[in-house]
Amino acid sequence: MYKLIGIIMIVTACGYIGINMSSSLKRRVEVLELLNRMTAEMKIMVQFRSLTVKEMLKELIDSGRYSKLGFLQQTQESDEPFHGAWGDAVGADKCLFDQERAELLVLGARLGTTDTVGQVANLTAASEKFTEMARIASAEYF
DSSP, X not given: OHHHHHXXXXXXXXXXXXXXXXXXXXXXXXXXXXXXXXXXXHHHHHHHHOOOHHHHHHXXXXXXXXXXXXHHHHHHHOSSOHHHHHHHHHHHOTTOOHHXXXXXXXXXXXXXXXXXXXXXXXXXXXXXXXHHHHHHHHHXXX
16 A cells, blocks of 8 residues: 555656656746847847847837846846846846856847947847757757
8 A cells, every 4th residue: 555655656746847847948948939039139129220238128128028038127127237237137037047047148248348240240149049049948848
């Protein structure tokens, strides 16, 4: 009887762990796709509208499409300069994995420090990395 209860508990625990890992991977794929869309939209904002980082941040938040990315709101609400606020907010965002966090920190450090061509290049590189990360995460999920 105890063996049967033990086996049921082990199977239930393994099923719960599998479901939890699957939902975590699904959330990661969603976040990576959002990050990819965000960098693509930022690229257009820089390339064709010449917006500053603060203006881009405001437009991204106001659109409502990136509400799952909590670091955007935290960056805007901070009294610090953009680069410090971005780094603190990205570091504190719990929905990001280390790989995304590292890429966002690099991107945040480069935004607003170069001319339009340099910013577009940085955003393109970040978008390509997020696309690749999303492809790998999707392959792991499905």
